[in-house]
Amino acid sequence: GNSVTQMEGPVTLSEEAFLTINCTYTATGYPSLFWYVQYPGEGLQLLLKATKADDKGSNKGFEATYRKETTSFHLEKGSVQVSDSAVYFCALSDRSSSNTGKLIFGQGTTLQVKP
Amino acid sequence: DADVTQTPRNRITKTGKRIMLECSQTKGHDRMYWYRQDPGLGLRLIYYSFDVKDINKGEISDGYSVSRQAQAKFSLSLESAIPNQTALYFCATSDTSWAGGGNEQFFGPGTRLTVL
Numbered sequence: 001g002n003s004v005t006q007m008e009g010p011v012t013l014s015e016e017a018f019l020t021i022n023c024t025y026t027a028t029g030y031p032s033l034f035w036y037v038q039y040p041g042e043g044l045q046l047l048l049k050a051t052k053a054d055d056k057g058s059n060k061g062f063e064a065t066y067r068k069e070t071t072s073f074h075l076e077k078g079s080v081q082v083s084d085s086a087v088y089f090c091a092l093s094d095r096s097s098s099n100t101g102k103l104i105f106g107q108g109t110t111l112q113v114k115p
Numbered sequence: 116d117a118d119v120t121q122t123p124r125n126r127i128t129k130t131g132k133r134i135m136l137e138c139s140q141t142k143g144h145d146r147m148y149w150y151r152q153d154p155g156l157g158l159r160l161i162y163y164s165f166d167v168k169d170i171n172k173g174e175i176s177d178g179y180s181v182s183r184q185a186q187a188k189f190s191l192s193l194e195s196a197i198p199n200q201t202a203l204y205f206c207a208t209s210d211t212s213w214a215g216g217g218n219e220q221f222f223g224p225g226t227r228l229t230v231l
Contacts, residue, residue, distance in 0.1 A: 043205055043222035103220055105157040
């Protein structure tokens with residue numbers, strides 16, 4: 001079945017450090033891939049997405065490239081800020097014939113950025 | 116105003132009690148979802164609905180039931196709550212189109228449920 005695996009957290013960085021959160025997936029066909037972010041006390045919100053191989057999603061300085069050859073969608077940011085402290089979820093949506101629109105989530109990675 | 120709202124935001128209850136969590140949306144989306152979030156497990160799908168007459172079980176539906184009262188309202192019930200249903204519950208919505216890359220879901224703020 002389809003699945004998503006993220007690197008375990010928590011990830012603790014100093015402000016302005018480089019961030020990578022690894023995400024790999026298993027899926028049949030050609031899924032769409034997403035990164036969602038959950039700030040403390042809030043629901044999830046979409047950070048970025050990519051719908052086909054080699055697409056790069058980007059938003060708020062974050063980037064992720066859909067790598068079909070390595071089944072990966074790693075999240076990166078060149079210089080993190082304290083305000084980036086949150087839980088990050090990688091997810092996929094399988095474009096099966098049933099097109100249910102269901103999302104399959106990874107377990108989440110907590111990022112803590114210290115001043 | 117928030118597009119997806121959930122009530123209550125927090126609830127503490129006792130084992131065996133019936134609990135209803137409510138979700139409303141103003142986005143005009145047909146699809147609605149209920150997830151639970153547990154530390155280290157991410158989000159797991161409980162139920163989903165494509166319209167008022169189309170309700171489907173997710174991966175962890177046992178012990179839960181749902182009602183889609185209208186396009187905008189989707190309620191989750193715990194008929195007889197048990198402690199391992201203590202979790203953070205999220206409602207989400209999406210539209211039916213793949214246009215623009217498909218199936219972004221919009222989440223409510225969550226309900227923190229504690230079952231003693």
